Amino acid sequence: xxxxxxxxxxxxxxxxxxxxxxxxxxxxxxxxxxxxxxxxxxxxxxxxxxxxxxxxxxxxxxxxxxxxxxxxxxxxxxxxxxxxxxxxxxxxxxxxxxxxxxxxxxxxxxxxxxxxxxxxxxxxxxxxxxxxxxxxxxxxxxxxxxxxxxxxxxxxxxxxxxxxxxxxxxxxxxxxxxxxxxxxxxxxxxxxxxxxxxxxxxxxxxxxxxxxxxxxxxxxxxxxxxxxxxxxxx
Amino acid sequence: xxxxxxxxxxxxxxxxxxxxxxxxxxxxxxxxxxxxxxxxxxxxxxxxxxxxxxxxxxxxxxxxxxxxxxxxxxxxxxxxxxxxxxxxxxxxxxxxxxxxxxxxxxxxxxxxxxxxxxxxxxxxxxxxxxxxxxxxxxxxxxxxxxxxxxxxxxxxxxxxxxxxxxxxxxxxxxxxxxxxxxxxxxxxxxxxxxxxxxxxxxxxxxxxxxxxxxxxxxxxxxxxxxxxxxxxxxxxxxxxxxxxxxxxxxxxxx
Numbered sequence: 489x490x491x492x493x494x495x496x497x498x499x500x501x502x503x504x505x506x507x508x509x510x511x512x513x514x515x516x517x518x519x520x521x522x523x524x525x526x527x528x529x530x531x532x533x534x535x536x537x538x539x540x541x542x543x544x545x546x547x548x549x550x551x552x553x554x555x556x557x558x559x560x561x562x563x564x565x566x567x568x569x570x571x572x573x574x575x576x577x578x579x580x581x582x583x584x585x586x587x588x589x590x591x592x593x594x595x596x597x598x599x600x601x602x603x604x605x606x607x608x609x610x611x612x613x614x615x616x617x618x619x620x621x622x623x624x625x626x627x628x629x630x631x632x633x634x635x636x637x638x639x640x641x642x643x644x645x646x647x648x649x650x651x652x653x654x655x656x657x658x659x660x661x662x663x664x665x666x667x668x669x670x671x672x673x674x675x676x677x678x679x680x681x682x683x684x685x686x687x688x689x690x691x692x693x694x695x696x697x698x699x700x701x702x703x704x705x706x707x708x709x710x711x712x713x714x715x716x717x718x719x720x721x722x
Numbered sequence: 723x724x725x726x727x728x729x730x731x732x733x734x735x736x737x738x739x740x741x742x743x744x745x746x747x748x749x750x751x752x753x754x755x756x757x758x759x760x761x762x763x764x765x766x767x768x769x770x771x772x773x774x775x776x777x778x779x780x781x782x783x784x785x786x787x788x789x790x791x792x793x794x795x796x797x798x799x800x801x802x803x804x805x806x807x808x809x810x811x812x813x814x815x816x817x818x819x820x821x822x823x824x825x826x827x828x829x830x831x832x833x834x835x836x837x838x839x840x841x842x843x844x845x846x847x848x849x850x851x852x853x854x855x856x857x858x859x860x861x862x863x864x865x866x867x868x869x870x871x872x873x874x875x876x877x878x879x880x881x882x883x884x885x886x887x888x889x890x891x892x893x894x895x896x897x898x899x900x901x902x903x904x905x906x907x908x909x910x911x912x913x914x915x916x917x918x919x920x921x922x923x924x925x926x927x928x929x930x931x932x933x934x935x936x937x938x939x940x941x942x943x944x945x946x947x948x949x950x951x952x953x954x955x956x957x958x959x960x961x962x963x964x965x966x967x968x969x970x971x972x973x974x975x976x
Contacts, residue, residue: 526963527774530755532765535772542784543791550795550841554833561822564815565894567923574895577885579843579878584899592906607871610854611864619857692854 572712581706582699588714589650603695610688619686623668631668634661652705656697664690767949769956776963781856785849790948792842797941799835807887809933811926814889839881846877858962866954869947876944883936886929897932898924 529535576584586595622630638661645654663682670679711717734740735748746757756770776782806825807817821828850870853859859867886897901919905911920927955961 528771529774529777530752531768531770531772532755532758535768535777538777539784539787542787543794546788546791546841547795550792550834550838553837554830557833557837558829559833559836560892561818561888562891564812565889565891567894567925569891571891571895574899576896576899577882578840579847579881580900583903587903592903593908596903596906597908604871604875607850607874608868611859611861611867617860689855692851696851 573710573714575706575710578703578707581710582702585652585702585706585710586650589648613688616686616688619688621672621684622664622687622690623683627668631665634664634668638664652701653698656701657694660690660694660697767952767956769960772961773963776961781963782961783848783852785845785852789842789845789849792838792845793944793948795838796835796842799831799838800937800941802831803835804937809887809930811889811929814887814929818888818890839884843877843881846874850874853962856962856964863954863958863962866951866958869951869954873944873947873951876940876947880936880940880944883932883940886924886932887936889929894924897928901928 575581583595583600586599589595590599622634638657641657642654642661645651645657666679667682667685670676670683672680672683674680674683708719709716732748735744735746741747744758745761746754748754759765759768759770803821806821806828808814818832821832825831853867853870882897882900886893901915901924904918905915907914916922918928918931919925920931
């Protein structure tokens, strides 16, 4: 295989329709270009059968769970008696944790709205459709920008005492620096993998890490008056 | 001379009545299998073929299918729970106690609904991250990703509205915390909260509103968007299988 060529050539086998036809398809330019026939499976029954098996396994797991653990039920709702702490459902506890640091209009309205808008516009950024590595071009300049953003973010979180959100930020930033110091020729597989990742990967991973850590802390590490508690004590 | 079961089934499928309902009739050819999908109002949302390699478990973890499976379990258990539930104060809570002590398998029914709801929220998030990391949101699938975000929000609202229905301390204060956040919206905050709760406090009106949202409006909206979500997979080129195999790679395989 010659590495220099950036295209592959294909021939139409139908001699009547195309006496000689040569097609040049550049590599990895469009996900829609079909370059070869792929093995396919009929949706009925092949795919439906597999989906049915997957759903049945889920049903078995959930039924087992329902037989072993009872859903919580506390006393009758009493508006005069506030439990301490009063917690939202688990998937909102990340936001409730943020409410501890920021005013409600920021933690309860601004941040969730921005997250939803960010999620919606993701596919409309038509930049870097080939998912090129963040460090492939302009590596030094990009590293400087990343470092600046990371420092500003960390200072901001420290000023508001949001140490729990600072930790995932520092960890993701550390991995980014490790990626910047790696290359496609690195010996370690992890380094090669980190190096290959585009910017979108890093932003989403940071978001995922923040969401997971904040939700876990809101769920397990918060007690009366939203004070810090260790879940294994008490 | 006993006929096998498959022969009977084939005869049934070939009968006039059956063929008047399901047009495809008996047969095992690919054309027949394609017709089964194409000539069914629900199944025709899907394409008739899928690339084999996208069906490996490791590619998608079947998270979309599993989310839909959890939704089906929730619809079935939810309808059954509606038979034993009054959206009124304090009847809602005594109905929970009836489920516990009077209704056969009542506790199991409530448990299954509750755990499936948590599972669905988890699965929706997992599905979203998996789709993102695979790059399956990229053009031409942009709009299906947006519909996915809408379905994520609907799932969260479904779970949140359902949270109030047992009318116990846990439900009451969780919803109070949530609705207080709504009142932080600038200018319209208190009006939004009033609209949401049907009053200034979480009370019987709020319970009724959440019940109607949880059992009628949100599930119907979810089904509407799920149908579009499935149909768009077909229209946008089938289940996303990653970068296409090049002829060179195909040659290497052989």
